[in-house]
Amino acid sequence: MTRVVTDYQKENRNAIIKAIVLRVLCYIFLCFVAVMCIFFFYLLLVNTTRANNDLQGGRFTLMFSRFFNQNFKNLFTKFKTDFDALKGFRASFVIAFSSAVLTCYFSALTAYGIYAYDFKGKRLMEAFILAIMMIPPQLSSVGFFQIASRYGLKNNWWILMPSIAAPSVFFYMIQYLRATLPKDLIESSRIDGSNEFMTFNRIVLPIMKPAIAVQMIFSFVGSWNNLYMPSLLLSDSKKKTLPVMINALQRTSWGNIDLGCVYMAIFLSILPVVIVYLFLSKFIIKGVTAGSVKG
Amino acid sequence: MADVVLKHVEKIYPYVEKKKRRFRKSAKSQAEEAAKKTNLQLTEKGVLAVKDFNMEIKDGEFIVLVGPSGCGKSTTLRMIAGLEDITSGELYIDGKLCNAVEPKDRDIAMVFQSYALYPHMTVFDNIAYPLKFVKKSDPLPNKPDNVRHLTKKEIEERVLEAAKLLDIEELLDRKPKHLSGGQRQRVAIGRAIVRNPKVLLMDEPLSNLDAKLRNQMRAEIINLREKIKTTFIYVTHDQIEAMTLGDRIVVMKDGIIQQIDTPQDVYEHPRNLFISGFIGSPRMNYFDAQLIIRGGQYKVVLNNGYTVIPCEEKQERLRNNQVKEQRIILGVRPDHIAIRDEGIECKVRVSELMGASSHIHAEIVGNDYTLNKDTFPNDIIAIIQNNGTYKNYVGKTLKFGFNGNVVHMFSKETENNLEF
Numbered sequence: 178m179t180r181v182v183t184d185y186q187k188e189n190r191n192a193i194i195k196a197i198v199l200r201v202l203c204y205i206f207l208c209f210v211a212v213m214c215i216f217f218f219y220l221l222l223v224n225t226t227r228a229n230n231d232l233q234g235g236r237f238t239l240m241f242s243r244f245f246n247q248n249f250k251n252l253f254t255k256f257k258t259d260f261d262a263l264k265g266f267r268a269s270f271v272i273a274f275s276s277a278v279l280t281c282y283f284s285a286l287t288a289y290g291i292y293a294y295d296f297k298g299k300r301l302m303e304a305f306i307l308a309i310m311m312i313p314p315q316l317s318s319v320g321f322f323q324i325a326s327r328y329g330l331k332n333n334w335w336i337l338m339p340s341i342a343a344p345s346v347f348f349y350m351i352q353y354l355r356a357t358l359p360k361d362l363i364e365s366s367r368i369d370g371s372n373e374f375m376t377f378n379r380i381v382l383p384i385m386k387p388a389i390a391v392q393m394i395f396s397f398v399g400s401w402n403n404l405y406m407p408s409l410l411l412s413d414s415k416k417k418t419l420p421v422m423i424n425a426l427q428r429t430s431w432g433n434i435d436l437g438c439v440y441m442a443i444f445l446s447i448l449p450v451v452i453v454y455l456f457l458s459k460f461i462i463k464g465v466t467a468g469s470v471k472g
Numbered sequence: 473m474a475d476v477v478l479k480h481v482e483k484i485y486p487y488v489e490k491k492k493r494r495f496r497k498s499a500k501s502q503a504e505e506a507a508k509k510t511n512l513q514l515t516e517k518g519v520l521a522v523k524d525f526n527m528e529i530k531d532g533e534f535i536v537l538v539g540p541s542g543c544g545k546s547t548t549l550r551m552i553a554g555l556e557d558i559t560s561g562e563l564y565i566d567g568k569l570c571n572a573v574e575p576k577d578r579d580i581a582m583v584f585q586s587y588a589l590y591p592h593m594t595v596f597d598n599i600a601y602p603l604k605f606v607k608k609s610d611p612l613p614n615k616p617d618n619v620r621h622l623t624k625k626e627i628e629e630r631v632l633e634a635a636k637l638l639d640i641e642e643l644l645d646r647k648p649k650h651l652s653g654g655q656r657q658r659v660a661i662g663r664a665i666v667r668n669p670k671v672l673l674m675d676e677p678l679s680n681l682d683a684k685l686r687n688q689m690r691a692e693i694i695n696l697r698e699k700i701k702t703t704f705i706y707v708t709h710d711q712i713e714a715m716t717l718g719d720r721i722v723v724m725k726d727g728i729i730q731q732i733d734t735p736q737d738v739y740e741h742p743r744n745l746f747i748s749g750f751i752g753s754p755r756m757n758y759f760d761a762q763l764i765i766r767g768g769q770y771k772v773v774l775n776n777g778y779t780v781i782p783c784e785e786k787q788e789r790l791r792n793n794q795v796k797e798q799r800i801i802l803g804v805r806p807d808h809i810a811i812r813d814e815g816i817e818c819k820v821r822v823s824e825l826m827g828a829s830s831h832i833h834a835e836i837v838g839n840d841y842t843l844n845k846d847t848f849p850n851d852i853i854a855i856i857q858n859n860g861t862y863k864n865y866v867g868k869t870l871k872f873g874f875n876g877n878v879v880h881m882f883s884k885e886t887e888n889n890l891e892f
Contacts, residue, residue, distance in 0.1 A: 359588070361585075362590065364553075364555050364584075365582065366590075367555070368554075368576070368581060369581075369602035369663070370576045370602050370667075371605060372576065380590055383592040384591060
């Protein structure tokens with residue numbers, strides 16, 4: 178009897194030790210991943226406080242320095258012509274916000290059309306839209322650039338918003354619709370006297386709010402950080418977005434480059450995105466998981 | 473209020489051809505395989521859901537479409553609503569051909585099985601939603617044909633009126649997720665009636681509710697019917713709902729109408745074996761029997777020699793139809809079987825106390841001569857009134873009999889009632 182109890186206790190102790198070790202390993206791994214994520218932001222923040230000479234020297238440090246204000250001042254005085262923060266913010270915001278709104282609305286509309294209606298070629302159309310996801314945007318940018326040049330649309334903000342009905346957003350939206358929107362609701366609205374467009378705007382769109390919010394944030398951030406297309410199409414300094422300006426800051430000041438100012442510009446440009454994430458992180462997680470469970 | 477007429481209405485779902493691959497079967501052969509497993513009917517064009525549906529529904533009538541799953545009752549309702557295209561035939565609502573009319577222009581309302589309440593709106597907004605599209609004739613001195621939308625005040629008045637009728641006034645500020653099943657169903661009905669539609673369609677509205685609530689809501693629908701004057705078309709697979717609610721019942725099977733009659737007629741005079749088994753709970757008892765004519769009188773003889781003489785009314789119908797001697801399926805409802813001194817000898821297997829009555833399952837002593845397929849083949853079911861005291865007959869041998877006025881005689885070949 179005593180022997181049995183001892184065995185049991187031993188087994189129990191081993192299980193507890195195993196669980197603790199496993200948990201510790203998990204936490205170590207998660208801490209490592211978290212540090213990896215935060216590390217580059219931290220490094221950026223440190224570099225904004227360091228002087229240009231220090232940075233040019235190539236010395237690596239994790240300690241804050243005292244040149245934050247100096248770098249900030251330099252950015253807005255020495256590089257005034259290359260970096261007009263106000264105009265950059267305005268351009269980035271107009272493009273990112275409009276692009277996010279348009280992308281989400283039209284992607285939701287396309288997803289709704291394919292989800293709610295039965296028509297010939299429906300599956301083919303869905304497959305086609307999804308197949309577009311496979312094409313890298315760099316590939317289509319050549320033709321896009323040519324069209325923009327031919328029709329004199331360069332240096333025009335609106336040309337940067339053609340990503341309405343983006344395939345990836347469409348895919349997310351249609352999955353969300355399949356999980357959350359019963360067709361009875363659409364039919365009920367039709368019988369209640371609503372036309373198709375009103376049904377979408379008044380019934381479907383409010384139900385899709387969490388999905389739209391999430392995709393709007395992702396689209397906004399994607400568009401805000403986009404360097405490739407704006408750098409191809411925007412050459413007018415008054416219309417440049419923040420990433421294009423930062424890029425120009427590096428290139429034009431080559432030779433007498435002030436790395437402190439460059440880091441400061443990068444820091445300023447990511448600030449709105451960080452704020453958006455900080456305030457809306459709960460909402461993002463809720464929206465991402467909302468479509469996964471039919472409730 | 474409006475009459476609804478369906479003339480030769482048919483619904484065929486075309487075969488859906490998937491991507492052709494070398495070894496993949498065609499859509500038709502896939503459907504044929506599915507049809508073998510279920511009761512689907514196939515045609516050249518596709519799967520037949522509703523076949524030659526003919527009916528005239530009068531103004532203010534309460535019609536119940538009833539039948540087992542997949543019989544086409546919901547498809548018929550959806551065709552009336554405009555949610556499904558009509559393959560062939562004509563649908564008239566209030567005398568107007570509506571085959572190609574959009575659902576929103578048919579002036580109908582529908583209550584869905586899932587309630588279909590808009591989750592982001594309050595109860596008030598849900599009920600008010602259809603009113604936002606209602607147009608009202610409001611002639612002006614310079615514009616005699618002036619038509620306008622309802623004002624906010626008018627909408628509010630009508631919502632409150634509907635809420636009062638359904639006793640949901642205190643729920644108006646809540647969202648659907650904060651309501652119970654019964655409350656949601658009331659809101660769904662409120663949204664349907666607030667517009668005073670010509671026709672009110674209900675697609676199994678009570679099937680998501682528990683038994684107690686279902687009984688309560690059934691009574692409320694009967695009440696509602698007294699209060700609002702409109703034509704009701706109600707779909708259910710529950711025969712109790714069909715019997716209690718409908719002015720007339722349409723029994724369907726495999727997309728074909730089996731019988732259109734009042735609940736009482738469907739119960740007392742089922743046209744065929746299917747209806748007799750579908751309507752009535754517990755289901756009808758069937759016996760293998762011989763119909764004979766002796767001295768100009770029809771007699772039904774069971775395999776054990778028990779003989780029943782149909783009543784004069786039934787004799788008359790059989791004579792008019794010139795029914796010949798033949799082997800038949802004799803149907804008797806459990807509530808018409810009584811304990812007698814003389815009759816079919818049975819040993820009681822199970823006795824279920826139902827309150828005022830008991831359901832007795834008894835095994836016939838001797839040969840296997842019932843045709844009851846779904847329970848023990850040699851069992852009959854009888855409903856015995858307890859009259860205040862429940863007697864447990866389990867294990868006892870009793871004799872059961874029935875009168876000639878309650879028997880139903882079905883042809884073994886066609887399964888049709890020989891009286892019709």
